Amino acid sequence: MVLPSGSGHAPPDDGVGIGDMENGTSSPATDGRAARTAVPVRLPEQSEAIDQDAEYCSVLLEGRWQTVRFHDYDRIFSVPGLYETLFHDLLDCRSPDVVGALLTEELRRDGVAASALRVLDLGAGNGLVAQRLRTVGAGHVVGVDILAEARQAALRDRAEVYDDYHVLDMTGLSDSEVELLRGYRFNALACVAALGYGDIPVRAFATAFNFVSDGGWVAFTIKDRFLSETDESGFARLVRRCEERGLLRVRASRRYRHRLDVRGEPLHYVAVVGIKQADIGADLLD
Numbered sequence: 547m548v549l550p551s552g553s554g555h556a557p558p559d560d561g562v563g564i565g566d567m568e569n570g571t572s573s574p575a576t577d578g579r580a581a582r583t584a585v586p587v588r589l590p591e592q593s594e595a596i597d598q599d600a601e602y603c604s605v606l607l608e609g610r611w612q613t614v615r616f617h618d619y620d621r622i623f624s625v626p627g628l629y630e631t632l633f634h635d636l637l638d639c640r641s642p643d644v645v646g647a648l649l650t651e652e653l654r655r656d657g658v659a660a661s662a663l664r665v666l667d668l669g670a671g672n673g674l675v676a677q678r679l680r681t682v683g684a685g686h687v688v689g690v691d692i693l694a695e696a697r698q699a700a701l702r703d704r705a706e707v708y709d710d711y712h713v714l715d716m717t718g719l720s721d722s723e724v725e726l727l728r729g730y731r732f733n734a735l736a737c738v739a740a741l742g743y744g745d746i747p748v749r750a751f752a753t754a755f756n757f758v759s760d761g762g763w764v765a766f767t768i769k770d771r772f773l774s775e776t777d778e779s780g781f782a783r784l785v786r787r788c789e790e791r792g793l794l795r796v797r798a799s800r801r802y803r804h805r806l807d808v809r810g811e812p813l814h815y816v817a818v819v820g821i822k823q824a825d826i827g828a829d830l831l832d
């Protein structure tokens with residue numbers, strides 16, 4: 547585990563039940579976010595635990611209940627409001643808010659104005675993290691995602707939150723894509739709910755990390771298991787080595803309830819905010 551001694555290790559907040567397992571009514575905007583369409587979604591009667599990447603639900607689409615896997619992001623982003631209805635309204639996802647708050651605390655501690663941030667939002671999805679970063683005051687935000695459907699959804703639902711948004715595979719950038727990303731002179735990286743599980747691999751995260759200038763901010767969330775002794779995703783080793791070699795100075799980390807699973811049980815992640823000190827070399831990725 548990479549938690550620095552003395553860092554805020556918030557008690558997991560497990561006390562919220564899942565409530566109604568079916569949604570399909572209104573979705574009022576009570577938090578200053580844009581009002582949106584609620585999509586009828588049913589969660590399965592699931593008594594046995596299944597891992598997050600196998601979870602699914604039923605969605606009423608074109609008059610027919612259809613099975614949609616949670617990790618079929620292309621399908622989910624194609625339906626306006628479905629991502630928000632499923633993950634945020636029904637399953638109470640907190641990750642964008644938690645990482646936004648943790649980053650804000652650390653910026654304040656250092657007297658850094660959020661408006662100075664030039665953020666690479668990796669695994670940007672439909673823009674909820676960028677929206678949170680904008681409420682914090684981030685000056686410049688560029689989204690990157692591997693899916694064209696994510697970009698389309700972000701431009702459809704939150705056109706105002708990105709300065710630019712690129713569909714890119716960080717594991718295989720062309721020379722022109724490298725030049726493009728270098729041109730932004732990022733001084734912050736955000737990567738929320740997108741590491742591991744066949745999503746963003748270690749190598750892609752390292753590539754994104756290296757686009758951030760030394761002294762820049764790095765804020766990410768990751769499932770607690772992927773930072774544990776038993777981790778097989780490679781992230782625990784990467785983060786540990788980054789700390790040992792002084793490439794990342796972890797400023798704060800917090801274990802928190804990312805969201806509920808389909809049974810209403812909590813899924814815990816760790817949010818980490820740190821300051822990049824130097825690039826991750828290829829030797830760390832072997």
Ligand SMILES: C[S@@+](CC[C@H](N)C(=O)[O-])C[C@H]1O[C@@H](n2cnc3c(N)ncnc32)[C@H](O)[C@@H]1O
Nearest residue numbers: 669670671674691692693696738739740745746
């Ligand atoms: C759970 S969503 C999180 C979206 C957003 N960060 C949020 O918190 O709302 C995970 C996102 O990671 C993206 N993703 C998965 N693998 C990726 C990769 N190799 N490179 C870039 N994005 C990737 C997916 O397309 C999806 O948009």
